[in-house]
Amino acid sequence: MQIRDIARYKLYPTQNIWTFIKVDTQTGQLWQVQYSVNDDSNRTEYDLNPKPLITNVTGINGRFNLYPTQNIYNFILLDQVDGRLWQVQWSLEEGNRAIFPIKK
Known part of the structure; x- marks a missing residue:
């Protein structure tokens, strides 16, 4: 497999201007990143x-990639x-954040 983008961590924008998804492209770990221009309490990583x-397995940078869907809160993560x-679901509410395997 040839990987052109060798960054270990990548930020993917969401349709919410204050929210990004951070991906460890080697392990598939994910975080929701919130930022703010005037409120320190809103700068958070979940x-x-x-x-x-x-x-x-020895990790490979670029192994995992995130793809947006038409739903503002959902992405597809591909190994x-x-x-x-x-299926990756982010949310401002903790109980609605989740990742679900998509069955073959």
Whole structure:
């Protein structure tokens, strides 16, 4: 597999101007990043998927890539090595943040 983009971490914009998704492209870990121009309490990083999606494998930068959907709160995460997929859902409410495997 040839990887052109070798960054370990990438930021993906959402349709919300204050929110990004940070991806560890080596492990598939995800965080929701909030920023603000005038309120320090709104500058925060929340776990979306704190556990690596790969085990016992040497990591490859660029392995995981995030794709937007038409739904403002949902993305598709692709493992570019084995083809696995996850639905990633971010939210301002903690109980609505999640990642779900997409079955074959």
